[in-house]
Amino acid sequence: MTAPGGTWDRVMVKVTRRAVVAAGVLAAFAAGIYYVARAESAPKNARKGPPPVPVITAKVEAADVPVVLAAIGTVQARASVAVRSRVDGHILETHFREGQTVAKGDLLIRIDPRPFAAQLKQAEANVARDRAQLAKVRADLARYGALTERGVASVQKHEEAQAAASSLEATIRGGEAAIEFARLQLEYSSIRSPLDGRAGSLLVSAGNLVRGTDAAALVVINEIRPVYVSFTLPEHHLGEIRRRMNEGGLVIEARPPDDPRPPATGAVDFVNNAVDPATGSIGLRATVANADERLLPGQFANVRVTMDTFRGALVVPAQAIQNSQKGPFVFVLKAGSLKDNQAEVEQRYVKPGTQFEERVVIREGLAAGDIVVTEGQLRLQPGSRVVIRPAAQTS
Template sequence: MKQILAGLAACLFLSACSSGEAPPEQQPVPVRTITVSSTAVPNVIELPGRVEPVRVAEVRARVTGIVQEQLYEEGTDVSAGQPLFRIDPRELRASYAQTEASLARASATAANARAVVERYRPLVEENAISRQEYDAALAASREADANVAQIRAQLESSSLQLGYTTVRAPIAGRAGRAQVTEGALVSQPEGTLMTRIEQISPVYVSFAQAASEVLRLRRAIAAGEIDLDENDRVEVRLTFSDGTEYPVPGYIDFLAFSVDQATGTVELRAEFPNPQRLLLPGEFVRAKIYAGELQNGLTVPQRAVSLTEQGGTVFVVDGEGKAATRTVQLGAMVEGNWIVENGLRVGDTVIVSNLQKLRPGVPVTIANTPTGRQPAAKAKAQSPRGAQ
């Protein structure tokens, strides 16, 4: 029994000794790194935009009458001057004929009055008639001519009204849904809307930027911090709501010189070719505005960044050779590299491999010579949301 107790005491002593030993040192994790350096990167501004047609024409009734026939197919392209509707012309046709008859009667009266003047002219010279009778005949002739001119103008107006019974497209474009049907009464005084025509090739995309941001951009351009292209054009690229990109770039063609008092923003507009009609009026898109190049931008590879709801984080090597997390503010993505707007400085060593094995405070060993990245300056950009 004593031997058993002695054995248990020895085991307890050995267990106590072993529990007091220090844990083994953690082995450094081999990683690859890059050294953050400044380079020229695109200055990309992302804004929501709305597609607008370059021209819109409202087709309205110019005469009062009953719609007799619809002559176009809704949603198709129409040419300028193409007939769209026909309004019953019979009433206006009768009015035209009546005015034409009045003109013929007035012309006959004027011809007779001129003949009287011609007969009186030699008689008044021979004192066969009084000067007063001749002047009265001359006045009657002039009044008859004026009446002819007035009725001729009425006839021209009737002709125009009769022509308006065939409603034609004022511009070329895509005709929308008909707002009236056959048998409907349209009114010239009310200007009944019959349909709309929109030109959607090319199209405009309008968006608004905060006035403070526009001022900052202008100051940066004036100070030489941002360089525009050789033509001073500002390129814009679009992303649809499903995340796909519109393949054709556009360019800013309008910048308002006044600030909207209600929103504090400045209106901008870009023009885009739309040969395949992929951009539809009223559609909301995401616009990426390439406003020149930043001369001292910072970038890190996409694989080095972990995206969270608050933004992005990266692992850096601290002064003790251990991994440390750093929260970064991300801009656009350029050829697989995130533009870092805040959170890193030139010279920081960013870890780009074995991130799944890292935790803050874990020692690391650099398996390569740290190098910087130099992305192309005019690459397409991608938003942080689009990369998730």
């Protein structure tokens, strides 16, 4: 006979087994629902992908691009004169300010003119005396000539009078030369500017004694309108330089470093006759009008020489070009992918050429009208989605 307790235990074991099986079925059902829901939502998330990358773009354009060579030039005065005294004397006064622009013929310095004025008067008086004596001797000569013809006076007297007249005539010519010299000395006491230019520092002040043999200058005047700008270019450009000089000349632009104003322009007027073997460069010189006098002798200037012009060249902003192990490339918006200011990009390798200011000539790899990315490339890869933003909003 079975005990009541045993029957109860068997009943409880069956109930427990059924509960476990039911719980397992419910768990499997819930898991199935979860995975089905996840599987349905996964394609939607996959299709959504990362957000588009904000970028700035620019269109590939055709433009005329000058071929420019850059160099560092030195500004030189077209003429420079060290003004010295040509006579001895004390400086009475100066008639210019240091750094002043002067014109040719302007009075600069006046040396005490009184000794030279006195010498001039003395020379004039000597000539006047000699002329008076010559007049008397000529009268004597005429008289002796008449008397000699009549046999009253000797031929010797006539010859002596003739010699005296000739001597006085020579003396007068010497006196006239002395007058001219005295006038020059008096003129030299007023020192005038020999050219248009700008005066430098006054090296000898009023009151000092100067001599015509002094080596030191009183002031240096530089002609700075126009000025010369001398520079060098690599010798392999010599053929092109000669061609351009024969066709009408080379135009340059010169600007002092860190000067924001537009550059001064000029034309090359001299090409050296030899190449420097140490540097492999050829020397050139250009004349620049320098109307605003911003270029001063001795100053360095950034020089740009326009050698040629590429007509209709394809250009892009320089910052659009990136570099890789395979060479330079750009990110380009795929054709037909632009919609609602968003597009897909592709990587395209290019062959860049001459750079002018902020633009680069593209010799191969792009076509006019292509749209390239100029900012935001670091976050891009081929196939990335981008959103185009105006330049003012991409900081």
